[in-house]
Amino acid sequence: MTTLVPVLGDQLSLGLSSLRAVDPGDAVVLMMEVADEATYVRHHKTKLAYILSAMRHHAQALEAAGWRVDYLRLDDPENSGSFTGEVARAIQRHDSDRIVVTEAGEWRVSAMLDGWETLFGLPVEILADTRFVCSHQKFDAWASGKRELTMEFFYREMRRKTGLLMEDDKPAGGRWNFDKENRKPAKADLLTPRPLRFAPDAITRDVIALVEDRFADHPGELEGFDYAVTASDAERQAASFFANALPQFGDYEDAMLTGERFLWHSILSPYINSGLLDPIELCWRAEAKYRKGRAPLNSVEGYIRQIIGWREYMRGIYWREGPGYVDRNFLNHHRALPHWYWTGDTDMHCLSETIGQTLATAHAHHIQRLMVTGNFALLIGADPKQVHLWYLEVYLDAYEWVELPNTLGMSQFGDGGLLGSKPYVSSGAYINRMSDYCSTCRYNVKERIGDDACPFNALYWDFLARHREKLSGNHRLAMPYRTWDRQSEEDQQATRAQAAAFLRQLDKECRPSYANRG
Numbered sequence: 001m002t003t004l005v006p007v008l009g010d011q012l013s014l015g016l017s018s019l020r021a022v023d024p025g026d027a028v029v030l031m032m033e034v035a036d037e038a039t040y041v042r043h044h045k046t047k048l049a050y051i052l053s054a055m056r057h058h059a060q061a062l063e064a065a066g067w068r069v070d071y072l073r074l075d076d077p078e079n080s081g082s083f084t085g086e087v088a089r090a091i092q093r094h095d096s097d098r099i100v101v102t103e104a105g106e107w108r109v110s111a112m113l114d115g116w117e118t119l120f121g122l123p124v125e126i127l128a129d130t131r132f133v134c135s136h137q138k139f140d141a142w143a144s145g146k147r148e149l150t151m152e153f154f155y156r157e158m159r160r161k162t163g164l165l166m167e168d169d170k171p172a173g174g175r176w177n178f179d180k181e182n183r184k185p186a187k188a189d190l191l192t193p194r195p196l197r198f199a200p201d202a203i204t205r206d207v208i209a210l211v212e213d214r215f216a217d218h219p220g221e222l223e224g225f226d227y228a229v230t231a232s233d234a235e236r237q238a239a240s241f242f243a244n245a246l247p248q249f250g251d252y253e254d255a256m257l258t259g260e261r262f263l264w265h266s267i268l269s270p271y272i273n274s275g276l277l278d279p280i281e282l283c284w285r286a287e288a289k290y291r292k293g294r295a296p297l298n299s300v301e302g303y304i305r306q307i308i309g310w311r312e313y314m315r316g317i318y319w320r321e322g323p324g325y326v327d328r329n330f331l332n333h334h335r336a337l338p339h340w341y342w343t344g345d346t347d348m349h350c351l352s353e354t355i356g357q358t359l360a361t362a363h364a365h366h367i368q369r370l371m372v373t374g375n376f377a378l379l380i381g382a383d384p385k386q387v388h389l390w391y392l393e394v395y396l397d398a399y400e401w402v403e404l405p406n407t408l409g410m411s412q413f414g415d416g417g418l419l420g421s422k423p424y425v426s427s428g429a430y431i432n433r434m435s436d437y438c439s440t441c442r443y444n445v446k447e448r449i450g451d452d453a454c455p456f457n458a459l460y461w462d463f464l465a466r467h468r469e470k471l472s473g474n475h476r477l478a479m480p481y482r483t484w485d486r487q488s489e490e491d492q493q494a495t496r497a498q499a500a501a502f503l504r505q506l507d508k509e510c511r512p513s514y515a516n517r518g
């Protein structure tokens with residue numbers, strides 16, 4: 001008799017709760033490459049290669065640590081294609097009398113795990129994922145009875161709970177949040193730090209060939225794959241970030257530059273989300289840099305806020321709102337995304353740059369996701385569920401629990417403001433202020449009307465006018481509505497006609513097969 005311990009593709013941590021709960025002497029760790037997970041959305045090819053390679057390397061790490069591992073490959077002729085099918089076969093193979101598993105990261109897989117006890121007639125112990133600071137129960141206790149779930153207050157709780165950047169019961173530096181100092185535009189500079197590059201080893205080369213062969217129709221490119229796929233290489237990347245980029249992280253957190261996909265960001269989210277790096281340990285290391293005077297407080301506080309604030313908060317919202325969250329569509333948006341979200345082939349430079357980089361590397365940083373692709377999708381009235389599926393598909397760090405609230409909630413206002421106090425929309429002026437994209441764009445960011453006018457400009461005002469009934473009561477939008485109301489009726493009509501003409505043209509660019517997906 002054995003205890004079966006299924007370890008999923010985003011559970012690649014040696015300290016996983018399920019592993020801690022069993023005796024390695026009578027346990028079999030089951031790792032499964034399955035077609036269902038590779039195809040429930042058309043994951044970017046880089047994402048598939050990353051996960052499969054990281055899983056194969058993790059199996060080796062588990063064996064080296066003394067675990068007995070049963071590893072099922074995607075190209076195994078007996079592979080049933082699903083977690084449940086493979087667990088069923090493994091129970092027979094190993095004569096298992098119980099299953100111990102760490103809870104899944106998303107509703108879809110969680111429902112599968114919940115069904116196993118009845119299906120297999122065995123005890124199934126589903127353990128909490130202790131890689132997060134805040135349990136589901138703690139988040140619910142914090143949220144219950146509150147009219148607004150403001151991230152900033154949740155974040156303060158997490159600071160108090162962890163003790164990060166605390167001096168007794170006070171925040172280090174006398175303030176909780178230094179975000180106002182973190183909005184500087186950047187200039188192209190040869191000294192911008194470069195993340196490490198990891199040449200594919202034999203295991204990665206094998207999975208790249210497998211992905212090219214089986215998932216040729218998935219978006220993205222694999223050429224130049226250089227992500228870490230082991231915990232030790234991910235750790236080298238983290239060390240490089242702390243040494244070279246963290247000090248400037250805060251200042252340039254919102255900046256965007258042509259050809260610069262990293263700037264001073266960490267590019268660690270794929271490793272954190274799949275389990276190769278421990279997020280809380282990273283926060284302690286960031287704090288140590290501050291305490292030793294090697295990184296300023298605005299950078300360190302900003303970094304820690306992203307992890308114990310935003311990341312934990314997104315997870316809390318995802319589980320609290322339930323599986324129905326994905327269908328929320330407060331603004332009643334139904335436009336399909338233009339086909340060039342899958343090619344980058346548009347003459348709007350900010351979008352071609354962000355999408356092109358995304359297809360090449362499966363990564364874009366936060367402001368590119370929020371204020372370029374997300375902003376545009378929201379302004380044109382794209383279906384939030386389709387937008388969500390696009391983000392889930394194309395980003396290396398995308399797992400539904402973190403991607404969905406970021407996309408549908410924060411970026412598309414699909415939940416009507418549960419997560420963000422106003423929609424993240426802007427005209428071209430914001431993009432121009434925070435990037436150098438506009439200087440080489442075919443459009444003129446200063447113009448609203450005419451063939452050369454930046455499309456974001458008319459779309460922005462049209463968005464506000466179109467949604468006046470739902471949004472004008474929002475006090476954070478009072479100023480833009482006042483500005484709009486001061487314009488002459490003639491100007492308003494010209495702006496709305498410009499937006500309508502743009503949207504008509506855009507609809508011709510939608511790929512019909514995408515219009516009704518999901």
Ligand code: FAD
Pocket residue numbers: 264265266267268269270272273303306307310311312314364365366367369370374391395397398399402403404406407410411
């Ligand atoms: P850094 O800028 O170096 O930030 C440090 C860390 O903070 C990140 O590694 C990440 O773990 C965490 N973090 C920062 N912002 C957020 C956030 N809003 N939510 C959760 N964690 C955050 N992040 C994902 O991990 N997966 C996603 O699928 C995802 N989808 C997004 C979709 C949209 C529309 C938007 C606007 C943001 C999304 N984010 C997502 C958040 C953010 O863009 C990425 O975490 C970040 O770009 C990762 O790059 P980095 O590691 O260099 O981050």
Ligand code: DLZ
Pocket residue numbers: 007008009010011031032033034035037038039043047048051104105106109110399
């Ligand atoms: C994303 C993904 C992919 C593409 N493939 C696999 C896989 O073959 N096997 C696996 O265990 N996990 C994979 N994953 C990650 C899972 O989708 C992820 O662990 C679940 O979404 C957790 O709920």
Ligand code: SF4
Pocket residue numbers: 348349350351427428429431432437438439441442443444445454455456
């Ligand atoms: Fe984007 Fe407009 Fe700037 Fe062009 S001008 S890069 S479309 S914001």
